[in-house]
Amino acid sequence: MRIIKNTVPLDSSYVPDNLIFREREISIISDIVISSLTKGIATPLWVYGAPGVGKTSTLKYLQRKIKNPRILYENSLSHGSVRAILISILAQLGKVVPPAGVTYKQIFTAFNDYHRENNQSLVVVLDEAAHLYKDTEGIYNLNRAQELYNVSISPVFISIDTPEIHSSFREQAGSIRLETLRFGKYSTDELFGIILDRAKRALNDGTWNEEILRYVAESSEEYGSARVAIETLQKAALLADHRGAESIEPDDVRSAISIIDPYVTESKLLQLGNTDLIILLAICRVLRGSISTNVKEISIEVQSVMEEFPIRGADFRIYDTIRKLERLGFVKGIIVGMGDRKGVSKVIQISDIPVGVLSRKIENILSVIGR
Ligand SMILES: Nc1ncnc2c1ncn2[C@@H]1O[C@H](COP(=O)(O)OP(=O)(O)OP(=O)(O)O)[C@@H](O)[C@H]1O
Ligand SMILES: [Mg+2]
Incomplete structure (x- = not known):
C-alpha cells in the first residue's frame, strides 16, 4: 500500500488523544456530572445528537482521562435492561452478584460496598439508551439511586x-432531575480539522492534499458527522491504493461516498427502539412490491412481523412511530387528496435505500435483541 501507512486512525473504534471541537461538551459534562459527584451529588445526564457527532467518543475520552470518579461504559444494545447492565458493571468491578432474582437493593448494596472499599464514586455510561425505553423500573431505580439506596452513581445516557x-423518561419527568446536553452537527471546517488530523496520522505524505480533504469534508457536511467524513476518507484511500495510484483523486472520494451511505443508516438503526424497528420492517416489507403504502397496510403487516419477532411488551402507537421515523429521515410521509370530498390521507415511502437491504439489517438487529 502506497497511500495508507497506518490503518488504525481511520478505524471506527479509534478515540483520538485529543478530542478537538468538543471542549465545550467536555467541560459541561465535567461540571454537571464529574464535579458534582466529587461533592457527593449524583446527577443523571442525557446526552443526545445526530449519529457520528462524537457522543460515544467524548464519553470514552473522559473515561480515559478521569480516574476518580471512575467512569464505566456499557452499550445498552448488548444488555437490554438496566438490571443486566448494572450486573455487568459490578462484574467489571469484581463484585459478582447472581443474575437470577437479584433485587435493586442488593445491586446497589454491592455498589455501596465498592464505594466504601475503594473510596471511589461511579459514573455509568449507558450508550444507545433507546433500547432501555421499556425499562421504566430500571431507569427509575438508577436515576434515584442516591435517594433510594444512598449510593453515589451518576448515569449518563446516550441517544440520538x-x-x-x-x-x-416522559413518565418520570416530574420526579427526577435529568440534565440534558445536545451535541450539534459538525461544520465543514470542523470536519476538515478532524480528518486533517487523521490524514496526518494514517496517510503517507504527498498522497493527499488539503483540497481533497476539503472535498471530503464538504461531502459529509449534510450529515455533520465525523464518522461519515472519516469513513469517506478511509474508503477513498483504500480505493486509491487498490487502483495502485500515487495519490487520492476526487473520483476516489466520489466512489467512497457511494459506498458508505448505507452505513449511515445502520448506525441510525442501532439507536431505534424495538417498536420502531418492527414498524420500519413492516413498512419495508409492504414496500417490496410498491412505491408507497399507508397506515392500514402497515398495521396489518406489523402483526405478521410480530409473530416472527415476538418482542415482549411492545407498545404500538403506529402514528407516533411513523412520525418519529419521518423525523429521523427513514421514511417520507406525503399527504395526498383522496378525490372528491373524501379528505386527505398520508402515504409512506422510502427513497434513498433499497428496502431489501434495509429489511435485512433490521432483521439482523431484531434477531439479536429478541434473544
Ligand atoms: N471531535 C472529534 N475529534 C476527532 N474525532 C472525532 C470527533 N468526534 C467524533 N470523532 C470520530 O468520529 C467517529 C464517530 O464518533 P462517535 O462514535 O463518538 O459518534 P456518536 O455521536 O457516538 O455516533 P452514533 O450516534 O452513531 O453512535 C469516531 O471514529 C470518532 O473517533
Ligand atoms: Mg455512539
Missing part, C-alpha cells in the same frame, strides 16, 4: 433523541 420521546 431527546429524552421526551422515550416513555420511561
Whole structure:
C-alpha cells in the first residue's frame, strides 16, 4: 500500500488523544456530572445528537482521562435492561452478584460496598439508551439511586433523541432531575480539522492534499458527522491504493461516498427502539412490491412481523412511530387528496435505500435483541 501507512486512525473504534471541537461538551459534562459527584451529588445526564457527532467518543475520552470518579461504559444494545447492565458493571468491578432474582437493593448494596472499599464514586455510561425505553423500573431505580439506596452513581445516557420521546423518561419527568446536553452537527471546517488530523496520522505524505480533504469534508457536511467524513476518507484511500495510484483523486472520494451511505443508516438503526424497528420492517416489507403504502397496510403487516419477532411488551402507537421515523429521515410521509370530498390521507415511502437491504439489517438487529 502506497497511500495508507497506518490503518488504525481511520478505524471506527479509534478515540483520538485529543478530542478537538468538543471542549465545550467536555467541560459541561465535567461540571454537571464529574464535579458534582466529587461533592457527593449524583446527577443523571442525557446526552443526545445526530449519529457520528462524537457522543460515544467524548464519553470514552473522559473515561480515559478521569480516574476518580471512575467512569464505566456499557452499550445498552448488548444488555437490554438496566438490571443486566448494572450486573455487568459490578462484574467489571469484581463484585459478582447472581443474575437470577437479584433485587435493586442488593445491586446497589454491592455498589455501596465498592464505594466504601475503594473510596471511589461511579459514573455509568449507558450508550444507545433507546433500547432501555421499556425499562421504566430500571431507569427509575438508577436515576434515584442516591435517594433510594444512598449510593453515589451518576448515569449518563446516550441517544440520538431527546429524552421526551422515550416513555420511561416522559413518565418520570416530574420526579427526577435529568440534565440534558445536545451535541450539534459538525461544520465543514470542523470536519476538515478532524480528518486533517487523521490524514496526518494514517496517510503517507504527498498522497493527499488539503483540497481533497476539503472535498471530503464538504461531502459529509449534510450529515455533520465525523464518522461519515472519516469513513469517506478511509474508503477513498483504500480505493486509491487498490487502483495502485500515487495519490487520492476526487473520483476516489466520489466512489467512497457511494459506498458508505448505507452505513449511515445502520448506525441510525442501532439507536431505534424495538417498536420502531418492527414498524420500519413492516413498512419495508409492504414496500417490496410498491412505491408507497399507508397506515392500514402497515398495521396489518406489523402483526405478521410480530409473530416472527415476538418482542415482549411492545407498545404500538403506529402514528407516533411513523412520525418519529419521518423525523429521523427513514421514511417520507406525503399527504395526498383522496378525490372528491373524501379528505386527505398520508402515504409512506422510502427513497434513498433499497428496502431489501434495509429489511435485512433490521432483521439482523431484531434477531439479536429478541434473544
Ligand atoms: N471531535 C472529534 N475529534 C476527532 N474525532 C472525532 C470527533 N468526534 C467524533 N470523532 C470520530 O468520529 C467517529 C464517530 O464518533 P462517535 O462514535 O463518538 O459518534 P456518536 O455521536 O457516538 O455516533 P452514533 O450516534 O452513531 O453512535 C469516531 O471514529 C470518532 O473517533
Ligand atoms: Mg455512539
